Amino acid sequence: MDMGSFLHQFVQQLINGVSLGSIYALIALGYTMIYGIIKLINFAHGDIYMLGAYFGFVATTMLGLSFLPALVFAMAAAAVAGIVIERVAYRPMRNAPRIAILITAIGVSFFLEYGMILIATPQPRTFPAVFDATVYNVAGLVINSQQIVILGSALVLMAALTYIVNHTKAGKAMRAVSFDMDAAQLMGINIDKVISMTFALGSSLAAAAGVLVSIYYNSIDPLMGMMPGMKAFVAAVLGGIGIIPGAMLGGIIMGVVEAMVSGFFSSTFRDAAAFGILILILLYKPSGLLGKNIREKV
Amino acid sequence: MNNIRKQDIMSLLGCFVLFAVMQLLIMFEIIGPFWELNIVLIGINIILSVSLNLINGYTGQFSIGHAGFLAVGAYTGAIITVKLGLPFELALIVGTLCAGLLGFLIGLPTLRLNGDYLAIATLGLGEIIRICILNIEYVGGASGLMGIPRETNFAWVFWVGIFVIFFIKNFINSAPGRSCLAIRENEIAAETMGIDTTKYKVMAFTIGAAFAGTAGVLFSHYFYIAHPASFTFMRSFDILTMVVLGGLGSMSGAITGAVLLTGISAFLAEYPEWRMVIYSITLIVLMLYRPQGLFGNKELSLKMFKLGGDNSGRTAEGK
């Protein structure tokens, strides 16, 4: 491979990686937020993403909505689902050992996956193309307009989330709860409400990701959330879990690493490489790229 | 001290009786082949959950990569018997040692991490192991390693299981085991009490990984095949669920968890469509009502349960 074509390939892979990474980032945003507030690895988050995709499917095919209303519908429905899940499965366990809540989260994840299989059969469904994809061909480099939309949405949502968390009263309450739940409660913050809101926000983000990704890939099935959910969590940890820009950064890094490994090595080692990088980063910077090292006070 | 010896001998006798009864039931086909298969599966799962309990429950290190070590045992064992044509007993030993060695190599760097970070790192390592196996054509790659003879039977699983249970029980009731408990309770205090925390964490991790390897050898030599799809992170979750459901840090709990979940799964085979839904609801409900697991970190005591049970765990014996 000569230098020119190598460079050309490299840039194309970079584009592929960033576009894939923005999907991970989109899911990771909600993941990281929920973790930030209640320190729960919400394994069901990937399934909320799936749920969002199905809500979008219902909205576009059965209710005949166009893209934006369908997106809003899916986000709202997923927010409700998120609140219900938190209320039923996680809230009663707030003082339980964390590993027990984790098992509950795994249970919820199974329930959503196989409940959906029961309702919608395991067959994949095709998601209607609600807006057309234009393929731009710039100097031999291929970019799809949908890729740009996904990356743009991820950036916008990240910015919005950062604004909500840093500049609104609700965000202040969230940060307080995340910092010290008991103290926040003593200061008159209704932590139940804050946590519900976090789940609603996180779940609607996942749903937005679900709808966008379904439009992009065109196909949805009840187990579609398993792998992306896992990858998004890895991305969140990579960037520093609980940190919103960290989720974005982690997602993009994961995507680029996967694209580069697939492109210049072998796609079968793609996931191994992604996990390998995560472990290396954890060993050198245990709290993730943007995380602060917190030392237990002795 | 004679008391301890006496207790050990009594439990061992209990095991013999239990074994004889079960073996007779199987011989006279009162337990049919389907339940025999599930009893073997329960036995393998007990080895897995008890060994994971040593890492997660007793030492307090949150590991969810157990399926990786299971895979290493399954494959190395199969290489010994299928590829090299050596006896099954050797496969058991080599499979155990290989998984243990890998556990040691992985544990050394990663056990510096704690909590969720360790969890995600072990999860990743488990997947890396699986992906590597998937890419080794020598062991069949994605098609799996086939043609493995069925060497495992109830007797093997039973006695290996008893061996593992006794091993871990005695470990926990010794100075190194108590060091592990101390690390779980308070790592900083443990270190200031003169405990080399890294050493004992790695020790527990290695032992746990090694026994997962043992389970792997038994597994692949019962089901004729070692296939990468059997060792995904979902399998790790399964094992973790057994341990947590039974009660972290409880031997009786780990055993009960394995029996219960394998049993539920076998029973629900009647209702394939609903199986996972019922399973997941059961999981959620049990966790909601017993977040500390069925046993908490307590043990069944000899007084409560005379036959075969052993009062392993945290309490000082033989006073």
Next chain:
Amino acid sequence: MKKMRKVLSVACIGMLLATALTGCGGDKKGSGDTIKIGGNLEMTGGSASYGKSAQNGIKLAIDAANAKGGVLGKKIEFVVADNKSEAAEATNAMQKLIAQDKVIAVIGPNLSSASIAATSINTSAKVLAITPMGTNPNVTVDKDGKTKDFMFRACFIDPFQGTVMATFAKDKINAKNVAILVDNSSDYAKGLAQFFKEAFTKGGGKIVAEESYLQKDTDFKATLTKIKASNPDMIYVPGYYQEVGMIVKQAREMGLNVPMAGGDGWDSAKLPEIAGKAALNNTYFSSLYSPDDDSQLNKDFVAAYQKAYNEKPDVFAALAYDSALLVINAIKTANAVDTVKIKDAMAKTAGFSGVSGNVTFNAQHNPVKSAVIIEYKDGAQVFKTKINP
């Protein structure tokens, strides 16, 4: 409140134990007036969609047979056991069907690896099993080349299909440089790729790139970029339609407009929807079945399937349907509820017409069938050519 919880949890556990125990005791004997056929299928796990289709197909065949009065004057009962898309669990499911449910024949599993693991059980119990889609040669033949007495398959084996497509690529597409993109998690796809490669290179062609992906992958752009750089004049993608759809779509977006080809895993009404009709132009696949096949048998099957499930059957449904028909036919021929006799009858099956074509079992228990090459034109399957073995 606390007490209430305790009581509830104890009750919950008790109930579970009780149900587990009753399950333990209940050995259901096959009652006199029904015949039980088992389905060892992928109801959960990564391949749940294949199992579901197969279940639908088998149910249809059995309901039809029962409507005509069953077989040997008895109604057929269909029992499904879930193999969780996994080899060890398939063994477990097989054991359950044979030991607990006392079935006299088993259909499934679909996955080759699961079939290979599970067949040891039905062989030692002397009950036949037929896999609708287990295409790996080792499913019916052991490692010493001996045919496994009680294992059959309804599909054709990898070598045949791979070879057929290699011939077609060379002669009809005039391909010289082919890139292969294989589903690395499926031994079916890997088998196809291997035999395609062997036949194609023997015929003087060149494989310019060999790449792989895993089931449930969704983004293939990185790999496709790499393939594009190798300048192939055809891409062979043996795999299942869900991923293939996305691969075709993304390949066309990347400007890879060369012909693409695959195997019977492509056969689904969903493929044009996922890939897009335009993108799917200039693609071909080898199959033994096409829902648009104009035989009366197939037309009836497609109509009945659509009526029952409100969707077009895919290849899993069709082959499972055929498997069920083959089993019922073997029972009829054997004229006895005797598993060994049924197996013998099955092995002698010749010229049996199913929706996927005529079936005659050879000595390795593989059906000798002709293959068809189908082209996608504006989303519709167009019969291209028929190739006999």
Next chain:
Amino acid sequence: MEELLKVNNVSMVFGGLRAVSNFSMEINKGELIGLIGPNGAGKTTAFNMLTGVYEPTEGTITFEGNLVNGKKPYQVTAMGMARTFQNIRLFSELSVIDNVKIAYNMHVQYSLPEAIWRFGRYFNEEEEITNKAMSLLKIFKLDGKADEQAKNLPYGEQRRLEIARAMATQPKLLLLDEPAAGMNPQETHELMEMIRWIRDEFKLSILLIEHDMSLVMNVCERIYVLEYGFCIANGVPEEIKNNKRVIEAYLGEEVS
């Protein structure tokens, strides 16, 4: 007098913050030393440097002539220093006696196979450990609660158990981090009596951190005073009591 611990000009810098600056101290065999200072003066940081939790940024610490810098906490413990914590760190789910037995682990000789197969030295050593632990508990009046979970003990007993546990490592120097925190005057008084008694009975040295001055004045033979990371005074209680800078540092607090 024989020198046990020598701290030579150590400093600890966290980022831009100098938590401890140029701190020096000596402890001789059998001495009972106090380290006092207002909240945030760097007492616990100094303690953490001594016990290997932090490595000093500058300066050296030697214990019986051996360098402590760079040693891990468990190695420091093996050298003969044991400590308690300001916020109690017991092995709370374990029984009282197991808490103490764990501290003896350092001295266990039997090997892993002996433990697993229960032969050789296992039984004798286990018995010895149990006996030793029981007699230690007796000294600290905890023998009646040997089988209770540590977390179920009342606060004062938890403090005592922590000291007992530290004693089980058989230290030459015992470091106590605010042992009287949260105790009432009666309990504090008993504790002080006990500390003095331990020193005499086990013939070891004790370093005591406190911010309650009155308490330190009564038991300690020499006292170091920290403020903002600097050692502003050291000497016998009488000198400290009348030191102007110390009085200023504790302004508003009662100096008796």
